[in-house]
Amino acid sequence: MLDGNFIAGFAAGEGCFHISVVGKRPQVRAMFTIQLRADDVMVLEQIRDTFGCGNVTVYERKSGSPIACFRVGNLPDLVNIIIPFFEKYPLMAKKQTDFDIFKNICWMMVRKEHLTDDGIAIIKSYKEYMNIGYVDDVRELCVDD
């Protein structure tokens, strides 16, 4: 088991909170990920074991070193484990802002507000304030998982 503050520090640097809104009838997905070079997969396995949720996958890339990815995309795990964890062990700076928005959107999803036009509009407006920006669809992450 890793120390909670260690994980918070690690996630403050290496973690990503992703929200994607895709499709004509928009589907909202939320995912927390940490990606590292595959030779550090052991760290991710210890993080997974400490959380007690999520998956660790190692996959090859077309170029560059293999990647190890820890991801949690299951809404109950996000709401019951990941979000309370980072409320207890705060992140810092920009990553904290991402987390605050991510948390709000996850709770909107719990309340099914992401199934309404108004909810989608709010989520899209939230997304603009997040620091992720490099993936439009969380399904693109860890493609081999």
Add this chain to the structure above:
Amino acid sequence: MLDGNFIAGFAAGEGCFHISVVGKRPQVRAMFTIQLRADDVMVLEQIRDTFGCGNVTVYERKSGSPIACFRVGNLPDLVNIIIPFFEKYPLMAKKQTDFDIFKNICWMMVRKEHLTDDGIAIIKSYKEYMNIGYVDDVRELCVDD
């Protein structure tokens, strides 16, 4: 003041332990750095204040976002503050290996062994096992400082 384990987690992801050996009469330098995008400079300032040593500098780049850099290159600070800190709050995986080698080289420098041909040969052989590899001269880091 930041939690020690938080800093360890953050440094496990974002920190770098650099050793450079340059010149015909080789000079050895050691430096611990953390570099982030400049809009997260506040995290580095808190890390500096927690350690009570080192400098934080923000500098522009020819391309890309401005960078904030925390660095400690003063040997007494490395030996008396940084090394004991990461002995108390361990890093993980590859970064731990880097730290172990960095620590050995810093102690060789305290004993002036880096001023001998044998010492230089040992330091160069150590360096091959470190995970840094992207800088030959620590003076290239944070050039505006």
